[in-house]
Amino acid sequence: MKIEILKENLKKGLAIVEKIVGKNLSLPILDNVFINTEDSFLNLSSTDLETAIRFWVLAKIVKKGKVVVPAKLFSGVVSSLPDEKIIIEEKNQGLFVECKNFKNQIQGFNPEEFPIIPEFKDTEFLEVDGKRFCQGLTQVVDVASFSQSRPEISGIYFIFSKNTIKIVATDSFRLAEKTIILDKPIKKDTSFILPQKPTKEIINILGDKDGNIKIHFSPNQTMFESLMEEAPGGHPHPQVQIFSRLVDGEYPNYEEIIPKKFKTQVVLKRDEFLNQIRTASLFTGKVNEIKIKVKPQSKEVEVFAQDPDIGESQSSILAKIEGEPIEAAFNYKFLIDGLQNIKSSEVIFDLSKEDGPCILKPMGDASYLYVVMPIKSA
Amino acid sequence: MKIEILKENLKKGLAIVEKIVGKNLSLPILDNVFINTEDSFLNLSSTDLETAIRFWVLAKIVKKGKVVVPAKLFSGVVSSLPDEKIIIEEKNQGLFVECKNFKNQIQGFNPEEFPIIPEFKDTEFLEVDGKRFCQGLTQVVDVASFSQSRPEISGIYFIFSKNTIKIVATDSFRLAEKTIILDKPIKKDTSFILPQKPTKEIINILGDKDGNIKIHFSPNQTMFESLMEEAPGGHPHPQVQIFSRLVDGEYPNYEEIIPKKFKTQVVLKRDEFLNQIRTASLFTGKVNEIKIKVKPQSKEVEVFAQDPDIGESQSSILAKIEGEPIEAAFNYKFLIDGLQNIKSSEVIFDLSKEDGPCILKPMGDASYLYVVMPIKSA
Numbered sequence: 001m002k003i004e005i006l007k008e009n010l011k012k013g014l015a016i017v018e019k020i021v022g023k024n025l026s027l028p029i030l031d032n033v034f035i036n037t038e039d040s041f042l043n044l045s046s047t048d049l050e051t052a053i054r055f056w057v058l059a060k061i062v063k064k065g066k067v068v069v070p071a072k073l074f075s076g077v078v079s080s081l082p083d084e085k086i087i088i089e090e091k092n093q094g095l096f097v098e099c100k101n102f103k104n105q106i107q108g109f110n111p112e113e114f115p116i117i118p119e120f121k122d123t124e125f126l127e128v129d130g131k132r133f134c135q136g137l138t139q140v141v142d143v144a145s146f147s148q149s150r151p152e153i154s155g156i157y158f159i160f161s162k163n164t165i166k167i168v169a170t171d172s173f174r175l176a177e178k179t180i181i182l183d184k185p186i187k188k189d190t191s192f193i194l195p196q197k198p199t200k201e202i203i204n205i206l207g208d209k210d211g212n213i214k215i216h217f218s219p220n221q222t223m224f225e226s227l228m229e230e231a232p233g234g235h236p237h238p239q240v241q242i243f244s245r246l247v248d249g250e251y252p253n254y255e256e257i258i259p260k261k262f263k264t265q266v267v268l269k270r271d272e273f274l275n276q277i278r279t280a281s282l283f284t285g286k287v288n289e290i291k292i293k294v295k296p297q298s299k300e301v302e303v304f305a306q307d308p309d310i311g312e313s314q315s316s317i318l319a320k321i322e323g324e325p326i327e328a329a330f331n332y333k334f335l336i337d338g339l340q341n342i343k344s345s346e347v348i349f350d351l352s353k354e355d356g357p358c359i360l361k362p363m364g365d366a367s368y369l370y371v372v373m374p375i376k377s378a
Numbered sequence: 379m380k381i382e383i384l385k386e387n388l389k390k391g392l393a394i395v396e397k398i399v400g401k402n403l404s405l406p407i408l409d410n411v412f413i414n415t416e417d418s419f420l421n422l423s424s425t426d427l428e429t430a431i432r433f434w435v436l437a438k439i440v441k442k443g444k445v446v447v448p449a450k451l452f453s454g455v456v457s458s459l460p461d462e463k464i465i466i467e468e469k470n471q472g473l474f475v476e477c478k479n480f481k482n483q484i485q486g487f488n489p490e491e492f493p494i495i496p497e498f499k500d501t502e503f504l505e506v507d508g509k510r511f512c513q514g515l516t517q518v519v520d521v522a523s524f525s526q527s528r529p530e531i532s533g534i535y536f537i538f539s540k541n542t543i544k545i546v547a548t549d550s551f552r553l554a555e556k557t558i559i560l561d562k563p564i565k566k567d568t569s570f571i572l573p574q575k576p577t578k579e580i581i582n583i584l585g586d587k588d589g590n591i592k593i594h595f596s597p598n599q600t601m602f603e604s605l606m607e608e609a610p611g612g613h614p615h616p617q618v619q620i621f622s623r624l625v626d627g628e629y630p631n632y633e634e635i636i637p638k639k640f641k642t643q644v645v646l647k648r649d650e651f652l653n654q655i656r657t658a659s660l661f662t663g664k665v666n667e668i669k670i671k672v673k674p675q676s677k678e679v680e681v682f683a684q685d686p687d688i689g690e691s692q693s694s695i696l697a698k699i700e701g702e703p704i705e706a707a708f709n710y711k712f713l714i715d716g717l718q719n720i721k722s723s724e725v726i727f728d729l730s731k732e733d734g735p736c737i738l739k740p741m742g743d744a745s746y747l748y749v750v751m752p753i754k755s756a
Contacts (some may be wrong), residue, residue, distance in 0.1 A: 005614065073660055073688065080657040094689065102657060106689040264697065278479060279458040282451055312486040 001035075001065025001090040003042055005057060007083050007099065010042070013055040014075040014242060015206055017046040022054060032075060034114045035088075035095075036066035040232055045117055046071055051068040051198040052117045052243040054207070058097060058232065068109040069095045077104050118243060120223045125146075126186050127215040129167065134207035136178040137199055138165055138366055139341040143176040144169035144196045152249035155193035160186050168194075168254055174334050175254060175371040176341060192222060198244035205240060220246050258371055259357050262350040264294050264323030266301055267363065270347045273301070274339045276315040280305035280330055281332040283313040289333045289375050294351065296321040301349075305332075326351050328358065328374040335360075338370035379443025379468040381420055383435060385461050386476065388420070391433040394583055394618060395424040398431060398575075399449040411452060412492045413452060413466075413473075414444035418610055419484040423495055424449055430578040430621040431583070432496045436610065439520040446487040447473045455482050496603045496621060499575055503594040504564050505544065512585035514545055514556040515577060517746055520556040521545035522574045525693030526746050530627035533571035538564050547574075551747075552712050553632060553749040554719060569602060571629055576622035583618060598624050636749055637735050640728040642672050644679055645741065648725045649681070652717045654693040659710040661691040668710045672729065674699040679727075683710075687743040704729050706736065713738075716748035734735035 017033055024030040027049075034045040044060040045052065050197045067090040074095070078086065080097040089096045090108070097104040123297060140156060147154050150172075157168040163185040167178045167293035202224050206213055209226050216223040224242045280290045283305040293302040306312040330353060344362035351358045358372040395411055402408040405427075412423040419439040423430065445468040452473070456464065457478040467474045471486040514533070524532050528550075535546040541563040545556045580602050584591055587604050594601040602620045609615035658668045661683040671680040679697045684690040706729060717725060722740035729736045738748040 036706060070688075075655060076660045077691070080653055080660070082653075102654070102691070102693040104657070104661070104689065104691045107687060156665070181748070275458055275460075276480070279455060279482070282454045283482070310448075311482065313455070313480070313482045315480040317479070 001037060001067055001088070002061075002063040003037065003088050004062065004086065005042060005086050006343045007078060007081050007086050009057045009059075010086060011075070011078050013042075013044045013057040014071070014078055016055050016221075017044045017053045018071040018075050019046075019201060019204065020048045020051050021046050022048070026140050029068070029109060029113050029115070031070055031072070032068045032109055032114065033071040034066065034068050034111065034117075036111075037064045037370065038062045041237075045114075047115050047117055047243075049115065050195060050245055051143040051201060052115075053201070054238075054241045054243075056237065056239060057227070059136045063089075064092050066111045066333055067093065067095050068111045069106045074106060077106065088130070106312050112319050115198060118221060120216040120218070120221075120241075120243075122188075123216045123218050123223075124188065125214045125225075126160065126182070126212055128180065128182060128205050128211045130209050130211055130213040132180060133165070133213055134166075134179050134203045136367075137203050140169045140176045140178050141196060141199050141203065141338065142169075143171060143174060143370075145171040146196075147171075152247055152251055154300075155195050155247040156199045156245070157191065157193050157251040157254070159189075159191040160185065168251070170252075170254060173331070174338065175257065176338075177254075177258070177369050177371075179367045181367075191251070192217060193247035193249065194222060194244055195247055196222070198242060202242055205242060209239075211234060220248075222246060235266050242369065257357060258369070259350070259359065261363055262323065262352050262359075264296075264321065264326045264351045266319045266321050266349040266351070267293055268301060268317055268319040268349065270339055270342060270345055272317050273303075273347065274336065276303040277332050277335050277339070279303075279315060280313045281336075283307055283310050283328055284332060287375065288331045288333055290335075291327060291329050292351075293327045294319075294321060294325060296323065296325055328355075330372065330374055334372050338372055379415060379445055379466070380441040381415065381439050381466050382749065383420060383437040383464050383466065385456060385662070386461055387437075387455050389463060390393045391420075391422045391435040392449070393455055394433050394635065395422045395431045396449045396453050397579060397582065398426045399424050400426070400428050403427070407446070407487060407491050407493070409448055409450070410446045410487055410492065411449040412428075412444070412446050412489065412495075413456050414489075415442045416440045419615070421490075425493055425621075426496055426622055427493065429579055431579070432495060432616075432619045432621075432702070434606070434615065434617060439615045445471065445473050446489045446490045446492050452484060455484065465680050465744050476548050489662075490608045495601060496601075498594040498596070498599075498619075498621075501594045501596050502523045502566065503592045504560070505590045505592050506522045506558065506560060508589055510558060511543070511591055512581045514543075514745075515581050516585070516688050518545045518547045518554040518556050519577050519581065520547075520553060520573060520715065521549060521748075523549040524574070525549070530571055530625055530629055533573045533625040535569065535571050535629040535632070537569040539567045539569075540564065547628070548630075548632060551709070551751050553635065553750060554716075555632075555749075557637070559745075564747050568595065568630075569629070570595060571625035572600060572622055573629065574624055576620060581621055581688075583620060587617075589607075592642065598626075600624060635735060635748070637730050637737065638726070640701065640730050640737075642674075642699065642704045642729045644672055644697045644727040644729070645700050645724055646679060646695055646697040646727065648717055648720060648723055650695050650724065652714065654681040654695055655710050655713050657681075657693060658691045661685055661688050662710060663688070664681040665753065666709045666711055667707050668713075669705060669707050670729075671705045672699055672701075673702060674701065674703055704731075706733075708750065708752055712750045716750055721746060
């Protein structure tokens, strides 16, 4: 293999594929990037066996071939080179990297040892606007949390039905649901559970790209793909593909726990409420408990926290209130997470009873809701 | 105690005094800030027994008094309050902090338990331009390193003589020396060793302040002081004071190890050289060893590193060279540290013999030098 490539392009590709490369002591081959030539492209691949990434970079292919080298080292070397044309050449499993007055030689590995990354050919897929999709994922992804006993809720649940995608996550204390409307309806309804880590990589890698994302799926795998903005000859060509295995198991019937009726509905300013919760959080002990008191008569919501060793904090915020007075205790972290996922300046807070699930949602946007359980009073 | 104060002013003061406050398990009183009233100021103090900080904030004193409260908590509460006037009131060792629709109460401690911070009255002092002084400290401070067996070299050595301050640090592998010229000569020559941590605090706290710093000293303590930019009534008033104990012991006669003669002098571009060393560093093993080869004939310096498991890196940089060909091995980290302390675009690199000390210094600035020992060849 021998190729010529611009430093900036190669650096960009390596920065993406190395995201999932760590120090894998039991399987050191996974610390590497698989590099091979494809037509007028250099293809970079990495995998941690759960997620795999493939990235294509335009290059001048002098001689075809493939090579496997440590990803962090190769990326570090390329980053430190001048902004010039780089010549990369494979010799006896080693990679020679030359640029201007730099000559580097990186020890490589046998390409046959690198895990095979699955191909998606003629599989079903649908298309969605990348930025809108990733923004939706961001509002949901952090709510999931690793669970040994219930692996299905460690992942993010995707439901594709007619012209909508629903994205759901829960850790059993709270739940977030985002609905995205598609431009054209899906051919066949489906659903799957994607692990949290690849979901985060999708946001990281595809979140700021213009254009559509193609979502391919097979019974136990999925692949998210974005195309090159300017491919040679105008033929569409993938820029990046993110593969992930799916989580086995059935997602709980989450819609059951979303309350439909409320005792009290509150509308308040998001930033002010968030700030008051943060202040109160300084006065909570180990249970992270703060109290929310809704007072329809004085049209205010009080935020209160107390710990005998620390002191106490009390603040109030004016609110539009419909319904009865109510008081409930929450883990402040769960309220902060929910409010941070909401971007509107006003937020709707629906409370049912002291120990029943409550809902936070953006004002004027029915596409997102965040269900949170109060802390039961002792 | 009862006072009125602007949030921003109080927040700024707390941010400074809390810098030296950590979690002190054996002496929890040190987690606190000591707050007392002085004329029309609120004075905030903190100490970790090695360093102490005092900061003055303009306030409306309704009732005099003093109080001791957890520094991080108080700072957190103040930061989270709206940008308004805050009312602070002490009641039974507790502190009430009120602002707009916030009411907080912080549990405090007995002010008598707080360590006494020494006063410097009528002690000797000298004045130096704050920015110039702190910039000099920055070029030296990180070279010192903690040494149980030789505590004197853990600190930064200050030599005040005639119209100069010399600032020196070493870890026995390398040494940095900065000379600052004063506007007027010092009354009496002196020298002391300041621990590294307070030296860093001086840079952090006083580094971006305009105007002079006053350096007070007594036989075993020192205090660095900057004045308020606008004190009430135009009377000079301290803004911040940083106290530190001094390190016992005699600093080694460091001038002996600064070589006076060289075999070879090299002048090269700092950024390019730094970049080549960083690239080579990726190919070093555990000893961090890179080789520098000076080649007068081809007017270039070669940077080389090799590790059988990783590969090798070779690069070259054009240089002005006077003297003989020479080759020496260095810990790349020491070269990077030295080059980073030099801000000029060209750097002078003096090499004597393969295992003798070398010097890095800025081009056209005799006030700084960085001595570095090569790694002895096996």
